[in-house]
Amino acid sequence: MDKEALLITVQEKLKAQFGDGLISSELLVDYPVFTLRRDIICDVVKFLYDDEELSFQYLTSLAGLHYPENKGHELGVMYNLHSLTKNYRIRLKVFFSVSDPNVPSITPVFKGANWMERLEFDFFGILFKGHPNLKRIVNVDDMNYHPMRKEFPLEDTTREDKDDKMFGR
């Protein structure tokens, strides 16, 4: 099955199962990408895991996203799933507001999501509901912010000798 056929197959299956839970789907370079409503993400992952034709039973990676300009959908999570038996790869995305950063945890489906979700909680402050042990993983425990969010610049903001006007971010 090529990329376009995979996109259509998964799209049909998700539409039939979840209706308007599937917000959009597109082919980005080489990956079929599906944007979903956040409350169904764990069910979708479980559904794709159990589906015999697709069997997405390998979680490749999981990453937090932050787009401060998208008001109401600032934060997001992307999931790369892989079907090892068929060699299909797809990407799922969910977006939600920074004021209510809750998303269901997928640890019931993939045990390996445990640390990946802890990392994204640590860096983006995304609260994974149902996670068994949601605490900071690489940063110190008493840190009171989430450093990968875009509002935290890398350089020390008190410095005046560095001017970014000329050379971009």
Added chain:
Amino acid sequence: MDSKTKIEKIKKDNTSLSNAEGKEKEKEYTTLNLGPTHPATHGIFQNVLKMDGEIIVEAESTVGYIHRAFEKIAEHRNYYQITTLTDRLNYCSSPINNMGWHMAVEKLFNIEVPKRAQYLRVIIMELSRIADHLICNSVIGVDTGALTVYFYIFSLRERIYEIFEEICGARLTTNIGRIGGMERDFSPKAWATLDVFMKELPLALKEFENLLVRNRIFMDRTIGCGAISAEMALQYSFSGPNLRAAGVDYDVRAMNPYSSYEEFDFIIPVGTNGDTYDRFMVREEEMWQSLSIIQQAIVKLKKEPVGIFHADVPDFFLPPKEDVYNNMEALIYHFKIVMGETNIPKGEIYHAVEGGNGELGFYIISDGGRTPYRVHMRRPCFIYYQAYTEMIKGSFLSDAILTMSSMNVIAGELDA
């Protein structure tokens, strides 16, 4: 003395040790802090162990001791400057990380790399895979008490580093290659060293295997130690030699070929039990396969036009320094690249390579700016190390050390 007296190994469920009188006693547990800087763990890891005598009852890992925020730093650097960060992920095989990054960026920029450069990259990547596996396997030897093998094999790793040094000037954190190909062609000395290495490796590897593979002590120590089933390994998103030792033949080079790997003929070794011995044997066989891939690449290279080592993409490939000083066009492109004046395509891509430890993936989002908008690195170590506490439950402390070294947990990749 009766020479036939059998020496029995202490069994894990031998109650006679903990309960001398056979009575039910309340268990007393000891808390043991293994790490962060324990001499037996190679790197900075902390594991808080709850011990019942010599047996581990519970464990908890703490990571992040050398966290350097690579993903954040990468958001503030030009695309060509990020290889210095990827170097420091799995520093035992940094060229693979560099190549993985370059290939990910080439996918984003839509650059087609010439065949000859691809084969050169394959040689570099397989050399560093051998270097990585040599370290891991000889360290398993050290942790079982066989220090000699470590010293035997290290002269070979030295030879690999000499080749890297000849190509890029650095040994450990190589920063090798450029977006669009290699920074320079292999020098005659690099080819000569490679020739010597190709002759030395089979002999040394044979000797290494003679010392360990059928060594009774080594086998007793490693077989059944730190085993993980294929189902559990997949649940934990294992990849690389650790997953293959459990019996799943997933290799990115074969499943999603990059850099012309589809043209090469190689076997993916798999284990059955997923224990330390299987991981050792899988890595051992992979070194032989890497050797064969390098041989095939050298043959293929001879059919390609000489002197081509990068794609013709002046917008992204840094010109040679002597041209920058003497050639107007080169100076302009140099300025454009360094100052970030080139047009960067928008988009998002994920590209994975088979690193020393498994699927090393780069997820890049570009918004057209001179730096990536978001970079996520899929580090195989970070993902499979979370299964460690489960794997060592109920085993001896000395086996836990062995399990860690056979999983090849590299602190740089773990914490990023």
